[in-house]
Amino acid sequence: MATRPQHTRGKKGRPKPARKGAAPELYKASKAQLIKFYREMLTIRRFEEKAGQMYGQGEIGGFCHLYIGQEAVVVGVQDCLLEGDSIITGYRDHGHMLAAGIDAGAVMAELTGRASGISSGKGGSMHMFSTRDGFYGGHGIVAAQVPIGTGIAFAHRYRRQDNICVTYFGDGAANQGQVFEAFNMARLWDLPVLYVVENNRYAMGTSVLRSTGSRELWKRGDSFKIPGKQVDGMNVLAVRAAAGAAIDQVRSGKGPYLLEMQTYRFRGHSMSDPALYRSKEEVQQMKAEHDPIGQVKKLLLDNKMATEDDLKEIGREVKAEITRAAEFAIASPEPEASELFSDVLVEVAS
Amino acid sequence: MSITITMPALSPTMTEGTLLKWLVKVGDKVEPGDILGEIETDKATIELEAADQGTVARLLVAEGTEGIAVNSPIAILLEEGEEKVPEEEIPATPSPQPSPAEGRGEQTPAVSEQLSAEKPKELEKAAPQIPSDVKTKQMTVREALRDAMAEEMRRDQRVFLMGEEVAEYQGAYKVSQGLLDEFGEDRVIDTPITEYGFAGLGVGAAFAGLKPIVEFMTFNFAMQAVDQIINSAAKTRYMSGGQMAASIVFRGPNGAAARVAAQHSQCYASWYAHCPGLKVVAPWSGADAKGLLKSAIRDPNPVIFLENEILYGQSFEVPTDPDFTLPIGAAKIERAGAHVTIAAFSLMVGVALEAAETLAGEGIDAEVINLRSLRPLDTAAIVESVKKTNRLVSVEEGWPFAGIGSELAAQMMEHAFDWLDAPVARVSGDDVPMPYAANLERLALPSAAGIVTAAKAVCYR
Numbered sequence A: 001m002a003t004r005p006q007h008t009r010g011k012k013g014r015p016k017p018a019r020k021g022a023a024p025e026l027y028k029a030s031k032a033q034l035i036k037f038y039r040e041m042l043t044i045r046r047f048e049e050k051a052g053q054m055y056g057q058g059e060i061g062g063f064c065h066l067y068i069g070q071e072a073v074v075v076g077v078q079d080c081l082l083e084g085d086s087i088i089t090g091y092r093d094h095g096h097m098l099a100a101g102i103d104a105g106a107v108m109a110e111l112t113g114r115a116s117g118i119s120s121g122k123g124g125s126m127h128m129f130s131t132r133d134g135f136y137g138g139h140g141i142v143a144a145q146v147p148i149g150t151g152i153a154f155a156h157r158y159r160r161q162d163n164i165c166v167t168y169f170g171d172g173a174a175n176q177g178q179v180f181e182a183f184n185m186a187r188l189w190d191l192p193v194l195y196v197v198e199n200n201r202y203a204m205g206t207s208v209l210r211s212t213g214s215r216e217l218w219k220r221g222d223s224f225k226i227p228g229k230q231v232d233g234m235n236v237l238a239v240r241a242a243a244g245a246a247i248d249q250v251r252s253g254k255g256p257y258l259l260e261m262q263t264y265r266f267r268g269h270s271m272s273d274p275a276l277y278r279s280k281e282e283v284q285q286m287k288a289e290h291d292p293i294g295q296v297k298k299l300l301l302d303n304k305m306a307t308e309d310d311l312k313e314i315g316r317e318v319k320a321e322i323t324r325a326a327e328f329a330i331a332s333p334e335p336e337a338s339e340l341f342s343d344v345l346v347e348v349a350s
Numbered sequence B: 001m002s003i004t005i006t007m008p009a010l011s012p013t014m015t016e017g018t019l020l021k022w023l024v025k026v027g028d029k030v031e032p033g034d035i036l037g038e039i040e041t042d043k044a045t046i047e048l049e050a051a052d053q054g055t056v057a058r059l060l061v062a063e064g065t066e067g068i069a070v071n072s073p074i075a076i077l078l079e080e081g082e083e084k085v086p087e088e089e090i091p092a093t094p095s096p097q098p099s100p101a102e103g104r105g106e107q108t109p110a111v112s113e114q115l116s117a118e119k120p121k122e123l124e125k126a127a128p129q130i131p132s133d134v135k136t137k138q139m140t141v142r143e144a145l146r147d148a149m150a151e152e153m154r155r156d157q158r159v160f161l162m163g164e165e166v167a168e169y170q171g172a173y174k175v176s177q178g179l180l181d182e183f184g185e186d187r188v189i190d191t192p193i194t195e196y197g198f199a200g201l202g203v204g205a206a207f208a209g210l211k212p213i214v215e216f217m218t219f220n221f222a223m224q225a226v227d228q229i230i231n232s233a234a235k236t237r238y239m240s241g242g243q244m245a246a247s248i249v250f251r252g253p254n255g256a257a258a259r260v261a262a263q264h265s266q267c268y269a270s271w272y273a274h275c276p277g278l279k280v281v282a283p284w285s286g287a288d289a290k291g292l293l294k295s296a297i298r299d300p301n302p303v304i305f306l307e308n309e310i311l312y313g314q315s316f317e318v319p320t321d322p323d324f325t326l327p328i329g330a331a332k333i334e335r336a337g338a339h340v341t342i343a344a345f346s347l348m349v350g351v352a353l354e355a356a357e358t359l360a361g362e363g364i365d366a367e368v369i370n371l372r373s374l375r376p377l378d379t380a381a382i383v384e385s386v387k388k389t390n391r392l393v394s395v396e397e398g399w400p401f402a403g404i405g406s407e408l409a410a411q412m413m414e415h416a417f418d419w420l421d422a423p424v425a426r427v428s429g430d431d432v433p434m435p436y437a438a439n440l441e442r443l444a445l446p447s448a449a450g451i452v453t454a455a456k457a458v459c460y461r
Ligand SMILES: Cc1ncc(C[n+]2csc(CCOP(=O)(O)OP(=O)(O)O)c2C)c(N)n1
Pocket: A092, A140, A141, A142, A143, A169, A170, A171, A172, A173, A174, A198, A200, A202, A203, A204, A269, B164, B193, B195, B217, B221, B224
């Protein structure tokens, strides 16, 4: 069983991974659920690998932030959500969209800037939305999504819906002032919002050790009386268990909750980041010992819930889906030139 | 089918790279995510990961090969079950010469780096910038900015640099390369991502007598901090009857980069130029960058210093004298001409010069003014030029409404009305948030062709 990665100061102030500690609370997943988690995480992984490759080929431009390594977080949280719930995140958003059930082709076509993209080719990697799926973006400005997510929760409450808004943000974003302004209002008005800090230890090249003196991000709600919990975000069962309990509280009207998911990105911040601020050994160790997909694969095999062949078959199906998405994204036409001026404002009949 | 691995593009502006090292050999089995080798780009060394499963069948380029064009084949994988690569599937070994037509350059909208990187040298002959007895050195805008900061930090202990990723990472765009090493962590300071907070902290430090250089990773993020910039930095000298003021530079890339879409590509020139209590500077060349940044740091007032990411990699001749500065508030004629005046700033100066070349071929002799400073604006220099040419075209990347061009038009009405033979024409970015799609982005940004059209229109041609 995986232990949670912890941030203790190692040599040269680098975070030292995982001490053996108390086993985290784990969700008891059925075989079908475990296979579902495996498939969903693998879909995100393969999608991101493909996106990285297409970026290299010049099919995708601008900034492209991959979610590889963090898959367990969205897959575990999303499994707790109900029809009508909302989610919102930053620019590292492809995984959130796939987990929300948005078509991989429409996401990939947005990355290639095509008319069939989820934002009609006008938003790109960092700015994607699908309100139909409860996905409110895809925001390029660090932490902007935190008050916005709080506002979506406000709207759920205003309409007396039982729905909640899951608001994801990074460890770097956690230092922005507007996060605390949002926390204060969320508590003041008991808004149905689950804050999920995806603590992947780095904000671009800045380790959490160098960005704050208050590193227990799950305690960031303390002074606002928002309860918090630290979770092994590399283990989908730990994520599922913690998110399930937190969401029950939020949904029952008890107000906001904060989960710190301790996770790790296997790739650089964006495609052009050589990631010299962390050691190869650290990355290697996280990949070898904490890979969220590897962990579930091992569980499935060890418990004889699936054979190598079953998993290979899933791998083939996922690959086929991603290949189809990529082909669609490349074959689709660019937006019409007239689209340059559409959707700036909506015309109002006078 | 075997899988061909090609030289990847690893940043929006990369066109070629060096294959430093292979970490696999022929016969190795690889999984997605495995590291195949190391590639060096203009900015960094990056690992090349496998995207597919397979067995390495061929390594097509040797370790150490330089100048491999983006998208040219570098290795071949065999898929599961394949024995060997059919001959017809082996791509020709790539030529080490970069071929920009196949690379990213084609797709980079509006201004291709290659084009504008070569242009200035040639054009400097047409209108020499620097007297011939001044010692100069060829350097990039990135290096010129770094040298300006380093020289001023050596000169004045009160000067320090603060911002996201400026120290250990050496700058998100590598502008502060080496500064941490030279000046230490007391004077080159990495901040958390808290623009509002550190801009305000910088203003406070300036009120208390220090001279901060506050770097915004890009000016898009300065919007988080705009209240401290305007309400605190710009207005305090006035509000305090001159007792208290901020000698501070807010600097970073402004304007559109490539394909980063609406929230990351915007020109803030007219936003800041609107505000009394600020100076607003927008350099184009390496000499501009160095001379104006040094003046901005020495200036007792708050200065907004608008750089441009696409210019960072372009090279120019730059004076080496550590006392070289350029006055804030003086425009520069980059190219003398008689028929029409084109006024531009930052990246658009290069585009305007390109347009002037085209116009010359059609018998129109354009004068290109590099505004350099937007507040104060060198109205006198523009009026002088218009008295000669009787026509003005303004060029900016920003939006047209209430833009710099609108201000130039108003200034000409007030100060040059009798000399104008045509209404002032404005070339600007389109009045929309920046789209992501390559074709739409190209349309949204001002181009040399657009400037040519506008110049011809005011010449009634
Ligand atoms: C307000 C603002 N400042 C700076 C940036 C540039 N930037 C983009 S991502 C990033 C790092 C954010 O790190 P974190 O919140 O930890 O999220 P992660 O990238 O690790 O998912 C920075 C500084 C931005 N987009 N917005």
